[in-house]
Amino acid sequence: xxxxxxxxxxxxxxxxxxxxxxxxxxxxxxxxxxxxxxxxxxxxxxxxxxxxxxxxxxxxxxxxxxxxxxxxxxxxxxxxxxxxxxxxxxxxxxxxxxxxxxxxxxxxxxxxxxxxxxxxxxxxxxxxxxxxxxxxxxxxxxxxxxxxxxxxxxxxxxxxxxxxxxxxxxxxxxxxxxxxxxxxxxxxxxxxx
Numbered sequence: 001x002x003x004x005x006x007x008x009x010x011x012x013x014x015x016x017x018x019x020x021x022x023x024x025x026x027x028x029x030x031x032x033x034x035x036x037x038x039x040x041x042x043x044x045x046x047x048x049x050x051x052x053x054x055x056x057x058x059x060x061x062x063x064x065x066x067x068x069x070x071x072x073x074x075x076x077x078x079x080x081x082x083x084x085x086x087x088x089x090x091x092x093x094x095x096x097x098x099x100x101x102x103x104x105x106x107x108x109x110x111x112x113x114x115x116x117x118x119x120x121x122x123x124x125x126x127x128x129x130x131x132x133x134x135x136x137x138x139x140x141x142x143x144x145x146x147x148x149x150x151x152x153x154x155x156x157x158x159x160x161x162x163x164x165x166x167x168x169x170x171x172x173x174x175x176x177x178x179x180x181x182x183x184x185x186x187x188x189x190x191x192x193x
Contacts, residue, residue, distance in 0.1 A: 047170045048125045051139040053077030055120035062112040079173045086177045117146040137161040156180040
């Protein structure tokens with residue numbers, strides 16, 4: 001039986017393919033270790049969790065046991081004396097709180113008391129301006145707040161966090177929340193009963 005060797009090629013061709021595969025594996029591994037700006041992916045993920053803790057903690061105030069649970073979650077990503085500043089869509093300042101407890105007691109609990117359920121979602125998280133132990137975190141958020149009448153208030157936000165690493169832990173020490181807009185949805189109750 002005669003074999004057709006024209007598809008095998010020469011040894012140099014296979015050596016080049018083998019070397020290319022090694023380079024691609026190395027580059028693929030490097031992309032797991034480092035983001036495009038030289039920041040480690042592990043660092044980026046740790047910083048991104050800050051916004052996730054905020055969303056989870058804010059919802060926990062209404063959905064999971066109230067004040068103490070909210071403070072516990074938010075404290076995972078924010079310094080105790082973090083400043084929270086909220087801005088209206090026109091850019092004017094709405095309110096400012098100077099600690100996690102101040103934020104939960106004087107913003108979260110009073111605002112959410114008008115609702116029976118809340119759901120905060122965050123997306124498009126971008127970590128940038130990493131400089132040693134400091135960084136910036138930009139996050140878009142959508143808060144859906146369900147009223148007793150099953151109406152939904154939807155709030156669109158953009159957050160900017162100034163972040164610091166202390167003892168290996170990244171936390172926000174300053175959060176600016178820009179409210180981009182509001183919307184109200186009143187469902188057809190015939191579909192919700």
